[in-house]
Structures are given as C-alpha cells and as structure tokens.
Amino acid sequence: MVRQLDYHAIHEIFSRFREAEAEPKGELEHLNAYTLLVAVALSAQATDAGVNRATRALFQIADTPQKMLDLGEEGLIEHIKTIGLFRNKAKNVIRLSRILVDDYGGEVPSSRAALQSLPGVGRKTANVVLNMWFRMPAQAVDTHIFRLGNRSGICPGKDVDAVERAIEDHIPAEFQQHAHHWMILHGRYVCVARKPKCGVCLIRDLCLFEEKTI
Template structure:
C-alpha cells in the first residue's frame, strides 16, 4: 500500500518589522546640526497675521511658496481679514490666484473658511487642530503649520520635503505622511520639536532635493542612511573623463 505524501503545513505570514530608525543619539546629532545650520528657521510664506498665514498655507498645496507669495502680495494688500476677503468675493479671489494650481477650488475654500471664521469663531483664527480642520480646505498639515508658526505649538506638518528627508535619512521612515508625522513626534527630542518642521522642510527644499540630493554639502550626511550619496560634481569633473575599459 502506497503511503500518501504528507502535506506541508502552510507557512505563517512573516510579521512585518517596523522600519529601523536612527536611534536617539544620531537623532539628537541630526537636529543639533540642522539647528546650527539654520539657527532661526521660519516659514518662507509671506504673511502679516494668523488669517493671512492660514490662507497662504491653504493656497500652497501643490504649489511653491514663491508662487503663492507672488499671488498673495496683491491679494493681502486689499483683503487681509475674513471680512475683506468676503467683500472681495470668490471671483475676486480667483482673479488674484489664477497662477496657482487648483485655483478655482482654492478660491471657493478661501471664501468658505472666511465665512466660517466669522460665523463660528468670532472672526479669529482658531488655535486648536480640531477647530482648524473644521475650516473648508484646511487639513491636518495646514493646521499644524498654523499652530507651529503663529501659536508656537511644537507640531510637525509633513509635506513632500519632510516625507522625503525622514525616509531617506532613516529619521522617521513611513509609507504615509501620517506615519512619518507619528514617527517624528515620537523620536524628536522635546527641545527640537518647535523648530523641527522648519529645519526638515528647508533642508529638503534646498539640500536633500528630490532628484539630485546635494549630499556633498549636507550637514547631516554622516548620520544619514541614504545611499548612494551624491558626489560633489566639482570634484568629479576635476578628475577628468574616465579612461575607457580595456576589452578582454
């Protein structure tokens, strides 16, 4: 009688391991170096009040700070309060921000959030994340920027730059902005939390660029997990053209 082959028991799916972070010692060194490099970090969006910052940040989604500033200089000159923004109207706002991506929807949101600030918050920009995110066009990232910049809260808003830097360095790896934000909240030493958002975003914007990170002038390169590090183009070009490989 032929024995039936034994069935191999199904393998249990391997548990996913959480991405390894740099550890507290390297994290401390990274923030200390970024703080030394930019001792007075702040947003590059131009604003004169919590309301104008709120509008500027809401407009900055899928747009550059330079482009937003160019549009809001004229807009804020005539409408720097919720009341004045409502007087300008949706079409008036739209005329000023046509150079910014998604301008039609953003103009609609600016008018709607201005109305809600007047109706629900007495004309003042609310100070808490829960209240801020009730405003049309205001998500968690926008709320965190406003809370950090004008109200001094140690919040970290994760945009594409911070997402990239956090994953490349190993500082707070994650697959989504919310995961990265939670990671940064967990690993950032308390004394660096107030400036962390600005240090990381400016570092990503000017040094740890998306296509070609400038590793040769990066102040945190020695602790960063990103490989391969980008070589200094000046030094590479000084070596001259590479000799052709000999055929065997």
C-alpha cells in the same frame, strides 16, 4: 525593513541644524494668523514662491475674513488665478472666511480640530498654522519631510501620518518646535528628490541613505 536612527544620532543631527540656523522660518509670506491660514491653504500643489507672488497684492486689501468676503469670490480669483486649482481654492477661502466671521468672531482658532473643520484645511495646513502662529510643536509633513525622513532614517514611515508620529516619538523635545522647518528646508535645498546634494550635506556622516552622491 525600515531603518531608524538612534537617539544620539538624531540629537546630533538637530543640534547641527540648530547651529546652522537657530530660528528657521517658513517661506510663505503672511501678515497675521488669517493670512497665514489662507496662504497655506493656497499652497497645496503649488510652490511657496508662486503663492507669495499672488498674495502680496491680495493681502494688502484682504487681510481679514470680512475683507475677503467683501472682495468676493470673483475678486479673489483675479488675484490667485496663477495658482493651480484656483477656482476650488477660491471657493474654500470664501467659505472658511464666512465660518470664521460667523462662528469665531473673525479670529483663527488655535485648535487643530476647529482648523480641520474649515473648508480646504487638512491636517498639514492646520499643523503649519499651529506651529508658525501659535508656536505649538505641531509637525506638518510634506513631500520634502517624507523623503528626508525615510532616506535618512530620522523619521521613517510608510505614509505622512506615520512620519508625523515618528517625528513626535523620536526627535527630542528641545527640537520639536522647529523640527519640521529644519527638515523642509533641508529637503527643499539639499536632500532634493533626483540628485541629493550629499557632498554639501551637514548630516551626511549620520544619514542612512545608501546611494549618497559624491
């Protein structure tokens, strides 16, 4: 049986997150909406740190769709070959760049449907761009949020879509803008997969996880 924290506990959890870090930031480096979109697309099955190492030099020369097209697929590969699945990702970045130039005047659209229609852009990537760049309360559920949401009882669900709905349904509106960032960072650095750091967790007393570590 899935256990769900009540409203007051969830409100207290996010009040603590906000007090600890009022403006949480995503860790993918970017210069504009386009470079954010590319960075998120490249981050699938890769670490943010690894993507950042690859894109620092890339974004200095290709920070718009047209510049990326001018660089070309092989030129892009030279920059991102340290990232997993780089060949397929390079194809998608070039294809989505062409669509942005041809259909959107080189601008990144602020519509989830339009973003998800781009090659290599799924719901999670679209939600990250909508949240981080367009300041929409979109929730990008990754493995960290999925784990934390189910362990703690904040937003349990059997799959990422169910967890996304649980965030929207149960986390108070005042916290929606930053909810997924607070949860990603907490899952990445405290509520880790193998040995969660429950001893230093600021929501330990509210969390429903029964196998808390010392």
